[in-house]
Amino acid sequence: MSIALLPDIGNLDPNSLCYAIYSQLYHNFFNAQDKKSPENPYGIEEGDNTSLRLRNTAYGFAEAIAGAVAGEGDGTDGGVLLGYLKKTGGDMTGTLRANYGFEAGMGNVRLLETYREIADDGVTPVYGLQVYGDIRIGGSNLYIGGKQLLRYTPSDGTAYLENSLLSFGSSTLLSRGEMVFGESKAKGVVISGTAVYVQGKEVYHAGNANLSTVRWSMKDAAVEGELKVKGKTTLSDELSAIYGVKLGFAGKEILSVVADGALLEGFLNIATNCGVKIGSSPVLIRANETDVALSCDYGNLLLGSERTQKIKLFAGLWDIDGDNMLITKYGGAYFPDSLRVAHNYGADLLSTYRVSDGDEGVILHKKLRFAFADGVSLSGNRRELIFSKQSHQATMGFRESSSVYQLPESGSISLYIDTNSDFITFDKPVESKKHLGIDGSFTRLTDKHLYFSSEHYLMSATDGIKHFGNAYFIDSLGSERFSSGFAGYGWAVLKNLTTGSSAATFDELTIRKKMRIYELEVQKNSATNGSLWVSDSCSGDSVVKVS
Structure with a gap:
């Protein structure tokens, strides 16, 4: 039907x-x-x-x-859902209600949404409105809780924050201008970043009161604490100081008398050829205008004691001739004769040597470790450099080359790297300006060539790779993407893992000369502008048209 x-x-x-x-x-x-x-x-x-x-x-x-x-479909003017807003937008004819959540925005950007969350007690629900964009109020007043809190008058550009009580809690109020309390600056209190004014007069405090420009006078004064005089003091009567004396200059205490003697906290200016003696022996002498001698007769000159924490150098330490600074005041050292370093009076760990200007240096007798005493170490001998970590080590040195590419009778030398670890891993690419090869083998990788021998190698061509020598494929060969069958794509020569046979699939096949087939299976034969011959055996070297 x-x-x-x-x-x-x-x-x-x-x-x-x-x-x-x-x-x-x-x-x-x-x-x-x-x-x-x-x-x-x-x-x-x-x-x-x-x-x-x-x-x-x-x-x-x-x-x-x-x-x-x-209202579409039957030509009527409306439908049962005509009063509802379409998903594609439109004008509503009734009240918009969204009592189970609401979200609004513009340009696929959310600007407003309602939310519900649980209070800190884990039970009480809290409802609110979240605004993600700017809020612009077209009116001049803002009401909160039914009361006007903020008012703005466009005529004078003044915003008024009004309420019977304003509390800022524990917040810090920051103002880069002035705060005025009262009718005006002249009749009120003004607080700015630099001063406080009451009815136009500046308030004095610890920062600007009792200045040097203010003059004070009095008859008698009894000071219970400390009396400090910055200017000159003139005494017109006897000075009594039976409980100690402190003398100095320019506000600095230099000499004071205390219970057990006199204390000097300044400098003694010593003339040339004068100094300090202990007993009858001079221990500090100003030899001339530039040199000072510190000595000890018939004994040892000791610097510091058991309670001394540090001995600091404020100048360099020089040799006896004054030609070489041995230790700088910042710890730099120079030892022109030689240097030997040992630990706990053990064998030499570090020393210097010199044979000639072209052969001199530093000898590391043991191990050089990094970061920690049990960290990796670096050592060596006459033949190689050894890099170790516990039982693992790597060696690097020079030896006679065994490369098959060395020049005949050249006596080439190779830099070798060896290790008892299982592998050598490079975290970055390895590059060579000439070639990468296998020692004792003809295999090497050069720019655009991979050599296995002088006759067998791969070479990069403009549109692919050239193979020099026969190519043997153990398993299948095909294009990157392949699907068999009449409607498939790509090409492949596949090996059947069950039978061991190999099958080839191509879109087209052209044989320029003779094709030998032991068994031929054809899904469809078509012949155009001629005839199709099928015989038990047929072969021909030429075809002649018979009239």
Whole structure:
């Protein structure tokens, strides 16, 4: 029985809601069916009776849905859902309610949303409104809790924050201008970043009171604490200081008399050839205008004691001739004669040597460790340099070359690296300006060449790789992407793992000369502008047309 397509389907407006619902329903119905194929001859295909039934069914559903939502389909002016806002937007005719959450924005950017969260007690729900963009109020007043809190007058550009009580809690108020309390600056209190004024007069405090410009006078004064005089002091009567004396200059105490003697806290200016004696022996002498001698007769000159923590050098320590600074005041050292370093009076660990101007240096007798005493170590001998960590070590040195590429009778020397570890790993690429090869082998990698011998190698060409020598493939060979069969793609020569046979698949095959086939299986034969011969045996070297 033939099925006809409903004529109203062809009259649908592609921009209408009914057409959108009809198209979606039909594609869903069609894709849910089994497609027609050689294996499934009873399947569905576009244009058959089943597809027409699905189109008519989809149109019936779409007409009913569109007519109920927007009045489309049957030509009526409205539907049962006409008062609701469409998903694609429009104008509402009623109240917008979103009592279970609301979110709004512009340009696919969320600007406003309602939220619900649980309070710190883990039970009480807290509701609120979250705004992610700027808030612009068109009016001049802001009310919170039914009371006006903020008022703005555009005429003078003044904002008023008013309430019977304003509390800032424990917050810090920061103002780069002035704060005025009262009717005006002249009749109120003004606080700025530099001063405080009360009715136009500056308030004095510890920072600006009792200045040197203020003159004070008095008859008598009894000072319970400390009396400090910055200027000159003139005494017109006797000075009594029976409880100690402190003398100095320019505000600095130099000499004081204390319970057990006199204390000098300044300098003694010693003339030339004068100094300090202990007993009858001079221990400190100013020899001339520049040199000072510190000595001890018939004994040892000791610097510091058991309670001394540090001995600091404020100048360099020089040799007896004054030609070389041995130790600088910052710890730099120079030993022009030689240097030997040992630990706990053990064997030499470090020393210097000199044979000539071209052969001199430092000798490391033991190990050089890094970071910690049990860290990696560096040592060596006459032949090689050794890098060690516990039982693992790597050696580097020079020896006669065994490369097959060395020049005959050249006596080439190779730098070698060896290790008792299992592998040598480079975290960065390894590059060579000439080639990379295997010692004792002809195998080497050069720019655009991989040599296995002088006759067998791979070379990079403009559009691929050239093979010099025969090419042997153990398993299959094919293009990067391959699928077998008549409708497949790519090419391949595949080895059957079960039978061991090899099969080749190509899109086209051209044989310029003779082709020998032991068994030929053809799915289809076609002959054009000629005839097709099939015989038990046939061979020809030439073809001659017979008139």
